[in-house]
Amino acid sequence: MEKSLKARQHLLASTENQIEFLSNGIFQIGGLPTFKQSLKTCGHQPLKPTELEIFQINVGYMCNQVCKHCHVDAGPDRKEIMTRETMGQCLEVMRSQQIKTVDLTGGAPEMNPDFRWFVEEIKKTGVEEVIVRSNLTIILANPKYHDLPDFFKKHGVRVISSLPFYQADKTDRQRGQGVFKSSIEALQMLNAVGYGQEGSSLFLDLVYNPSGAFLPGAQAQLENDFKKELHKNYGIVFNSLFTITNLPISRFLDYLVATDNYEEYMDKLVAAFNPAAVEGLMCRNTISVDYLGFLYDCDFNQMLELKVAPEQHQHISSFDQNELNKREIIVGQHCYGCTAGAGSSCQGATVN
């Protein structure tokens, strides 16, 4: 199995190097406008939040997969993991604030030893919706995870899972040998307990992200294709397909550079800048929390170690919604990934 950039001590494992790379080159001498300059053209510089709705918590970077495009640089060799104490601090915020959705991500969030306890405690706070971003294969990775579909069902968790294509070859090239087969099996297990079934309140959504240096196509069309093919070939049903653009950071940035696709990809993202997508940017209604409890505008900024602007309120222990609502969102050239074409967010396209 591949190792993370961090384990390989790769140059791009350093966030400073990534930010420097994204700030120079074609954005310095190649005539491409920086993201801030593009925001300015549509009157959104500085970028401000709307209303906080989603609390996205990254409970650790450990994962059973090493996907080629992973912006987290996750893998089995990553040991960063959220403690129960930090989870407790997150729970306090959920109890005291109006948070609509708690979105748990990783790594494979299920690999955090306190994952189940955390889900149970989150449910007690009364938040409207709990999302788990599951990579699917974790369900089959070890007998101790086989009952996850029942656990998700018991707590009414919404499951959002990555499946880059409805066929094995493209999926396995991106996510690892055998991932497609296990993912199909896991989806069938989720379907069997009621997930994704018509009329069921158990939601199962899939995430499509391009398996290479190109942008996602129209979400509705791809959703139709996925629904038709997965049902025809495997009897699988699901609710929605979210298309997510690969952002040029971490392992996907490494891939772009190594395959000589970087400049062309950035050109494409910049050319596809859509002011309408700025309106629905997820960083405007989301706060992302890392395994140590630090706060970020989104999971991508988290991976670049770009904390939220207000210095006194960068940790969950000093969470202040009023201050955060007034903040300026930290942006960089990677943000072009979320404003290209129909837009991109953890909930898929942002422009109809």
Added chain:
Amino acid sequence: MQKTYYDPADLKKFGDIGEFGEEAAKKFFDWYGHVFEEGALTAREKSLIALAVAHAVQCPYCIDAYSTDSLEKGCNEKQMMEAVHVAAAIRGGASLVHGVQMMNKVKKLSM
């Protein structure tokens, strides 16, 4: 002046073609945009047709553009290669079917 006839970087300058003739370029791009809209054929079907035609007319810009576009529209490699074979088959067939003309002529000339 560049030393080669084709430069991949020229593809993104296609939009500047109006510099030497604005009205016709505008009409072309409006029509082009309309042609590729979802209609009785899906946008994906149109992309595969474009990919096939790109090979038939052997336009390297179009091959670049519609290889990417087909991937973005959710096509897989197998579908894209089948589309190229359709173009190749029509091109090959177009040559071969003229063999009938050759046969006609030979038969007319021969005893």
